[in-house]
Amino acid sequence: MPDKPGSYQYYDKDGVIIYVGKAKSLKKRVSSYFHKEVDRYKTKVLVSKIHDITYTVVNSEEDALLLENSLIKKYNPRYNILLKDGKTYPSICITNEPFPRIFKTRQINRKHGTFYGPYSHLGSMYAVLDLIKKLLHPRTCRYPLTKESIEAGKYRTCLEYHMKNCAAPCVGKQSMEDYRESIMQAREILKGNTRVLIDHIYKEMMKASEEMRFEDADELKKKYLLIEQFCAKSEVVSHTITDVDVFTIENASDGSDSTAGSTAFVNYMHVKNGTINQSFTYEYKRKLDESNEDVLLTAITEIRDRFHSTAKEIIVPFEIDWQIENATFFVPQRGDKHHLLELSLMNCKQYRIDRLKQTDKLNPEQKYTRLMKELQDKLQLPKLPYRIELFDNSNISGSDAVAGCVVYKGMKPSKKDYRKYNIKTVIGPDDYASMQEVVGRRYEGEVKEELPDLIICDGGIGQMHCVQEVVAGELGLDIPIAGLAKNDKHRTQELLYLKPLNVSRETRKIDTPFSPLDYDCVTIQLKPESELFHVLTQMQDEVHRFAITFHRDKRSKHALHSELDDIKGIGPKAKDALLKSFKSVKKLREKANSEEGKQEIISVLGNSKGNIIIEYFSSKEKE
Numbered sequence: 001m002p003d004k005p006g007s008y009q010y011y012d013k014d015g016v017i018i019y020v021g022k023a024k025s026l027k028k029r030v031s032s033y034f035h036k037e038v039d040r041y042k043t044k045v046l047v048s049k050i051h052d053i054t055y056t057v058v059n060s061e062e063d064a065l066l067l068e069n070s071l072i073k074k075y076n077p078r079y080n081i082l083l084k085d086g087k088t089y090p091s092i093c094i095t096n097e098p099f100p101r102i103f104k105t106r107q108i109n110r111k112h113g114t115f116y117g118p119y120s121h122l123g124s125m126y127a128v129l130d131l132i133k134k135l136l137h138p139r140t141c142r143y144p145l146t147k148e149s150i151e152a153g154k155y156r157t158c159l160e161y162h163m164k165n166c167a168a169p170c171v172g173k174q175s176m177e178d179y180r181e182s183i184m185q186a187r188e189i190l191k192g193n194t195r196v197l198i199d200h201i202y203k204e205m206m207k208a209s210e211e212m213r214f215e216d217a218d219e220l221k222k223k224y225l226l227i228e229q230f231c232a233k234s235e236v237v238s239h240t241i242t243d244v245d246v247f248t249i250e251n252a253s254d255g256s257d258s259t260a261g262s263t264a265f266v267n268y269m270h271v272k273n274g275t276i277n278q279s280f281t282y283e284y285k286r287k288l289d290e291s292n293e294d295v296l297l298t299a300i301t302e303i304r305d306r307f308h309s310t311a312k313e314i315i316v317p318f319e320i321d322w323q324i325e326n327a328t329f330f331v332p333q334r335g336d337k338h339h340l341l342e343l344s345l346m347n348c349k350q351y352r353i354d355r356l357k358q359t360d361k362l363n364p365e366q367k368y369t370r371l372m373k374e375l376q377d378k379l380q381l382p383k384l385p386y387r388i389e390l391f392d393n394s395n396i397s398g399s400d401a402v403a404g405c406v407v408y409k410g411m412k413p414s415k416k417d418y419r420k421y422n423i424k425t426v427i428g429p430d431d432y433a434s435m436q437e438v439v440g441r442r443y444e445g446e447v448k449e450e451l452p453d454l455i456i457c458d459g460g461i462g463q464m465h466c467v468q469e470v471v472a473g474e475l476g477l478d479i480p481i482a483g484l485a486k487n488d489k490h491r492t493q494e495l496l497y498l499k500p501l502n503v504s505r506e507t508r509k510i511d512t513p514f515s516p517l518d519y520d521c522v523t524i525q526l527k528p529e530s531e532l533f534h535v536l537t538q539m540q541d542e543v544h545r546f547a548i549t550f551h552r553d554k555r556s557k558h559a560l561h562s563e564l565d566d567i568k569g570i571g572p573k574a575k576d577a578l579l580k581s582f583k584s585v586k587k588l589r590e591k592a593n594s595e596e597g598k599q600e601i602i603s604v605l606g607n608s609k610g611n612i613i614i615e616y617f618s619s620k621e622k623e
Contacts, residue, residue, distance in 0.1 A: 091117030
């Protein structure tokens with residue numbers, strides 16, 4: 001293949017185009033698909049289906065981009081990046097009629113008129129339509145207006161004319177030339193050239209005033225103020241920035257990898273005369289393992305073509321190793337242009353959050369699967385962490401020591417699997433020893449299928465190591481262990497993980513002697529505002545709540561414990577009857593040691609239980 005720029009096409013066995021690509025060097029790019037070291041699964045699948053290759057050589061890199069864009073639109077290949085906007089967002093149409101109409105639509109047919117958009121933010125679209133309606137009064141009727149039909153008097157004025165929302169071109173009250181001038185101004189507004197339009201209206205207003213056409217000047221003044229008010233809603237960055245395109249990209253997942261996630265969001269902003277007049281976010285679906293640069297390059301070509309942008313400067317978040325004719329890529333580091341880049345990225349991230357919220361509402365299970373997948377990627381786990389178990393201890397200076405275990409299945413609490421543990425072998429406030437006892441009792445007799453996919457300790461590296469000694473050392477189980485460490489203010493600060501060294505979990509033998517040196521404690525970076533961080537914090541709060549509630553219940557029972565509870569043969573009803581009659585254990589003891597008192601006890605409980613009480617306190621008196 002030639003060492004020149006161009007576009008290449010892959011065909012399957014049926015002669016159908018399955019992939020269209022572009023390259024600065026066709027020879028290098030196409031040959032890269034057939035190297036032995038290509039290990040990406042999706043690329044392997046694509047290559048296995050290629051039965052024929054064609055290519056087209058062009059003169060420049062920009063021509064290669066444009067050719068690829070047109071071929072993708074024409075053939076819609078199975079493995080190419082997909083722009084997912086279809087019928088999702090409306091556009092604004094200006095028809096090709098002698099008296100054009102302006103309206104919103106989701107049906108794109110270039111034969112019927114010129115389309116502007118699509119608009120991902122409906123509020124922006126309605127704001128533009130409202131400005132055009134108030135400023136220019138385009139007709140809303142569907143009459144097939146022509147000069148001949150108007151002169152023949154086929155139509156009559158409607159309510160819109162009487163409400164002063166239309167100048168009635170249907171009856172000749174507005175000339176075709178005047179109406180088309182208004183439509184031309186509407187096109188300028190939709191293109192974002194409001195500053196040129198407002199200067200034109202200002203000059204006309206001053207001219208009418210000089211000619212003493214004060215009614216016309218007043219109407220022009222109203223239009224001037226409307227456009228000025230509309231422009232004030234846009235963010236003015238700098239009057240020195242005349243014509244710039246801004247592009248940013250955000251992955252659907254929180255992964256740091258450049259190819260993370262199958263979906264990417266691209267935000268486009270156009271700045272004209274220092275004012276942001278267009279801002280849209282588009283969703284792109286990766287079919288292969290395209291990098292962010294590949295997706296952004298595809299989006300830039302397609303979006304600029306859609307909006308007929310001729311901006312000579314394109315602001316992007318990272319260096320792009322391509323060239324476009326009559327335009328240059330620029331990565332700003334400071335100043336107004338850097339502020340524009342940050343603003344575009346902020347819009348892109350907000351759009352991503354909104355789409356994730358919509359998806360989670362429609363399919364809650366997908367949200368939990370996404371979070372499990374994210375946690376698996378962060379910790380590099382061998383399988384999806386469907387079952388997660390968390391442990392926490394609770395005691396006061398070693399007294400009433402208890403522990404709790406909560407179970408999450410699919411990132412949701414499974415309360416029927418919660419377990420409470422009384423600490424039996426540990427004396428004093430020893431959290432590490434208590435944790436080891438509980439974990440040992442938990443997994444010593446567990447069925448293998450019921451073992452968790454991940455254990456999370458409510459503590460730092462010390463807690464993790466003591467759990468690891470029991471799980472990996474004593475029991476020989478290969479269960480990943482993580483920990484949620486807190487800062488000085490007792491707030492969750494970081495996620496810790498014991499990462500296996502040298503030997504992978506798949507190849508490590510269970511009977512291999514345990515050694516702490518086989519693991520390294522690593523800190524997993526999580527953004528405090530991320531969804532995964534919030535879910536893990538909720539898990540930590542739940543296990544803490546469960547353990548401390550059990551501890552309080554046990555402490556309350558201990559505080560209400562009576563000496564009568566230790567007497568065999570005396571149940572709750574007999575205890576209540578005695579306390580009701582004698583008020584306290586001290587008075588009961590005194591009665592049990594006197595003849596009159598003994599008869600009172602027997603009268604309350606009867607001979608059998610009364611004698612048990614008398615014998616118990618008599619033996620205590622002898623001791």
